[in-house]
Amino acid sequence: MPAWEPFGKAMETWQETGGATVACRHCRRDGDLTLWAWADDYYAFGYLGFEFWDWPEFSPGFLDRFAHALGDHRVVVVGGKL
16 A cells, blocks of 8 residues: 555545544554644645735744734645646
């Protein structure tokens, strides 16, 4: 089974239900999908998202203030180019 396969199924479940777990390949224990760490925050799961077009890269200070305005929730920046 490819490593990504359990994550793909969990992502579908999370989108449908708002929650999902993924079993660790090594210890087989289930872990909350939203708590898995991704290199460079490649994926982020949440209930509120913002999309910014044609903005410069966000400074750490801006992101701190943005997180504070959201009640000190974790803020993840996911970027890409078309």
